[in-house]
Amino acid sequence: MPTSHPSGWAHADGALSHNRPGGPTWLREPSDPNEIVPLLWSSTAEKTDGVLSVGGVAVTDLLEQEGSPAYVLDEADFRARARAFKDAFAAYDVFYAGKAFLSTTTVRWLAEEGLHLDVCSGGELTVAERAGFPMARIGYHGNNKTERELARALELGVGRIIVDSFGEIERLERLTTGTDLRARVMIRITAGVEAHTHEYIATAHEDQKFGFSITSGDALEAVRRVHDAEGVELLGLHSHIGSQIFDSSGFEVAARRVLALHARVSEEIGVEMAEMDLGGGFGIAYTTQDDPSDPAQLATEMSRIVEHECKALGITEPRLSIEPGRAIVGPAMCTVYTVGTVKEVALDGGLVRTYVSVDGGMSDNIRTALYDADYSATLANRISVAAPVLARVVGKHCEAGDIVVKDEFLPSDIAPGDLVAVPGTGAYCRSMASNYNHALRPPVIAVRDGKISVVLRRETEDDLLATDVGA
Incomplete structure (x- = not known):
């Protein structure tokens, strides 16, 4: 992680140093930026004519109904991963990490799949209690x-x-x-x-x-x-x-x-x-x-x-x-955003970085800023024949370090109104989400067999002001 700086890590020397034309050394320019890498996505994720679907639900339809941004949770994938650990470690007790992501819905899934549950606060224990989880299978x-x-x-x-x-x-x-x-x-x-x-x-x-x-x-x-x-x-x-x-x-x-x-x-x-x-x-x-x-x-x-x-x-x-x-839960969830602004910024040495601003950011995924974590992304609402360009997906918050994906190749014709999906956001993204800049936390929407269900609803401005005694 870059050296600490009083104005935030993004101001430190070397913090934004992925400036070579191809990005970091491990990142390769894709032959087709419309394709997804299966390893990074939940098992039911796929693209048809450029439109990403998860659990048989097109993300374009999901966001039209539930709004943007949204966490999309693949129930079948979540359950399959839980079963895979339980079956592989059959002689062990397998404890799911409540701190990664917790809701009464997912706790009931865990109970049905026969897993144990780790909690580390009174609030997490309350969620387990409300969900009817067997207390004998809880570690505190x-x-x-x-x-x-x-x-x-x-x-x-x-x-x-x-x-x-x-x-x-x-x-x-x-x-x-x-x-x-x-x-x-x-x-x-x-x-x-x-x-x-x-x-x-x-x-x-x-x-x-x-x-x-x-x-x-x-x-x-x-x-x-x-x-x-x-x-x-x-x-x-x-x-x-x-x-x-x-x-x-x-x-x-x-x-x-x-x-x-x-x-x-x-x-x-x-x-x-x-x-x-x-x-x-x-x-x-x-x-x-x-x-x-x-x-x-x-x-x-x-x-x-x-x-x-x-x-x-x-x-x-x-x-x-x-x-x-x-x-x-990590691979079982992705986050889908809507693009608002696309900006090209000239760098030293004649390099150019394309900044793709979305309608979320560090309030729904703090891990990039906190841990210097790497993520991937894909255009999720259409197919593109444009050449790929090295891009940085950033949020809407008033922070230079408000970065969602530091480096990714996206189609060069990406534009306002497009959807961008980020895989691997099931762990610690919603659970560490905040109301920074008074942002409203996105919903968690479960998908399975072409159907959607709300796990956690989208916050409202009434939720935001509920603890403000002067409002």
């Missing part, structure tokens, strides 16, 4: 759970609480002592393994806010305290090494360290822990430079790692859990 994350949040989780009977600090262990003991409540917990461990991803989403190295360090001895001490706490049941250890991970190499090192601690707990404390969570955070394809592994391959590799390490340590394999992260 978070590094700063309040006593009120923990009390509610215990009263609802959540399946496990992932403890993150000594203070949290003390809170749970206070809440359960002298009551019929019982806290079933896993202890989050920092294994000292850093995933090769953006610094902000590599969460297992030592200098970070999550978990108990193995190397400092805090992890073993946390196990002792949980074991001694009244009303607190120790299920096992939890490890998470990051997000947008494409292979199992990091998990091999993490599993070795966490299983070694698992064995020490048995030897030194005399506790046989029945479970272990290896995290996940598996990657998806945002652009053609990404090459994610399929669930079956990941399951084979991770199961082999655990089996090998347990044999080497002479211990029984615990029941395992994984957390696929964005890998279920």
Whole structure:
């Protein structure tokens, strides 16, 4: 990510440096800019005469009915990805990441597909409760759970609480002592393994806010305290090494360290822990430079790692859990925008960049500005015979860093009124969306078999002013 600048990252040296005629080195000029790359899209996405359809619904028809911009959620694809992880990791519990995208509709889909659910706030827990999700299949994350949040989780009977600090262990003991409540917990461990991803989403190295360090001895001490706490049941250890991970190499090192601690707990404390969570955070394809592994391959590799390490340590394999992260909902959703302004800007060296401004931006997808994330895009409403041009898709907000897609080849005749669709926006886009510049958050529209249904409706100006007591 570019060096910090007080006016925002886009002002920093090198922030907007993709200025060569062909864009970044991995981006190739397409032979036909009307085609879509299947790897980047949900399974039902296709183009007919240049018009993108998802779930049998043309996005032109969808936006005519529901307005622009809109998140388009492919229900069949979402369910298929959920089933693929459940089937591949049949001996594991598979936890969907509520923080990636959560609604009562998708929670009901997860319940029907037999998955578990991770939540990390009282609000996410409320969504699960409203949807009727089985509380025994919920894991509650978070590094700063309040006593009120923990009390509610215990009263609802959540399946496990992932403890993150000594203070949290003390809170749970206070809440359960002298009551019929019982806290079933896993202890989050920092294994000292850093995933090769953006610094902000590599969460297992030592200098970070999550978990108990193995190397400092805090992890073993946390196990002792949980074991001694009244009303607190120790299920096992939890490890998470990051997000947008494409292979199992990091998990091999993490599993070795966490299983070694698992064995020490048995030897030194005399506790046989029945479970272990290896995290996940598996990657998806945002652009053609990404090459994610399929669930079956990941399951084979991770199961082999655990089996090998347990044999080497002479211990029984615990029941395992994984957390696929964005890998279920991320590819299942795209965002469709309407073009408002097209502008050519001269750059140094005689280069020209085409800026395509759309009716959304960082309020519905902050990831490009926040993580310097890459996305792809396609013209979605018509076929074009014009030559491709290197373009930058930007939003309508009053920020130089309001960029949706940094570099993409689009037809050179792209014009106001055209539709542009961005794939891979299911994870963290709607869940991190904001009302910046008092923008209204777009709806989430599910599509399947030619039918549409509203998952989250479009915000209105009345919604915007609902908390403004002076309005």
